[in-house]
Amino acid sequence: xxxxxxxxxxxxxxxxxxxxxxVIADLNGQSVKVxxxxxxxxxxxHRDEDELFLIWKGELTIEYRDRPHVHMKAGxxxxxxxxxxxxxxxxxxxxxxxxxxxxxxxTGDVVVEKTRTLETQRSHLSA
Amino acid sequence: xxxxxxxxxxxxxxxxxxxxxxVIADLNGQSVKVxxxxxxxxxxxHRDEDELFLIWKGELTIEYRDRPHVHMKAGxxxxxxxxxxxxxxxxxxxxxxxxxxxxxxxTGDVVVEKTRTLETQRSHLSA
Numbered sequence: 001x002x003x004x005x006x007x008x009x010x011x012x013x014x015x016x017x018x019x020x021x022x023v024i025a026d027l028n029g030q031s032v033k034v035x036x037x038x039x040x041x042x043x044x045x046h047r048d049e050d051e052l053f054l055i056w057k058g059e060l061t062i063e064y065r066d067r068p069h070v071h072m073k074a075g076x077x078x079x080x081x082x083x084x085x086x087x088x089x090x091x092x093x094x095x096x097x098x099x100x101x102x103x104x105x106x107t108g109d110v111v112v113e114k115t116r117t118l119e120t121q122r123s124h125l126s127a
Numbered sequence: 128x129x130x131x132x133x134x135x136x137x138x139x140x141x142x143x144x145x146x147x148x149x150v151i152a153d154l155n156g157q158s159v160k161v162x163x164x165x166x167x168x169x170x171x172x173h174r175d176e177d178e179l180f181l182i183w184k185g186e187l188t189i190e191y192r193d194r195p196h197v198h199m200k201a202g203x204x205x206x207x208x209x210x211x212x213x214x215x216x217x218x219x220x221x222x223x224x225x226x227x228x229x230x231x232x233x234t235g236d237v238v239v240e241k242t243r244t245l246e247t248q249r250s251h252l253s254a
Contacts (some may be wrong), residue, residue, distance in 0.1 A: 006204060026205070028227070049155060075134055075135045077151070078133075079154045100155070
């Protein structure tokens with residue numbers, strides 16, 4: 001399949017590491033990514049970017065400091081508003097789709113061991 | 128649920144008409160929509176907007192005039208590039224997610240009986 005065309009489950013099959021998003025489509029300055037996540041990422045925010053989570057398999061909680069947490073199961077979606085500190089948490093492995101501007105750093109301005117650069121997230125596209 | 132948070136199947140439950148997109152989330156100047164489609168829409172293009180199709184249930188073909196058609200089943204995705212004439216076709220009812228700029232007209236500059244205004248696509252949000 002060419003880029004921007006594919007099958008979600010095949011894209012997930014290429015993902016081995018937790019919290020390591022894989023870009024599967026680019027459009028209008030935005031990217032669609034798949035990721036497998038487990039445990040927590042880190043508290044962070046995106047100053048200028050809203051971020052959509054769509055749960056493909058499993059369950060995920062978006063923890064907030066200033067509002068109620070949002071718990072999601074497969075088929076649920078939620079937009080984390082720009083500028084709002086949040087922390088994604090999954091007790092068991094969860095598969096998610098992300099829609100966000102292509103320049104969005106997945107841990108915001110925070111750099112932790114789990115941080116993956118944007119280049120890493122799209123490294124398969126230049127192979 | 129507040130806007131920008133929900134369950135995909137619940138959003139589909141609100142859709143009665145074919146080719147009548149329902150906005151379920153806004154982020155970064157883009158919208159996520161659900162739609163039920165059957166038969167064909169109309170040949171059209173979006174001059175400045177790429178359009179992502181993600182198939183939730185059923186099968187859909189994107190017909191092109193200048194390149195091979197793209198046939199999709201549940202879990203498949205495809206981005207129609209800006210400026211490229213296309214025609215979505217579904218032999219049986221198909222449920223799709225769309226991700227596109229909020230100002231995208233679903234039949235481009237073509238107006239046909241099936242055309243739904245952007246106001247109609249988001250009328251449930253102001254209720």
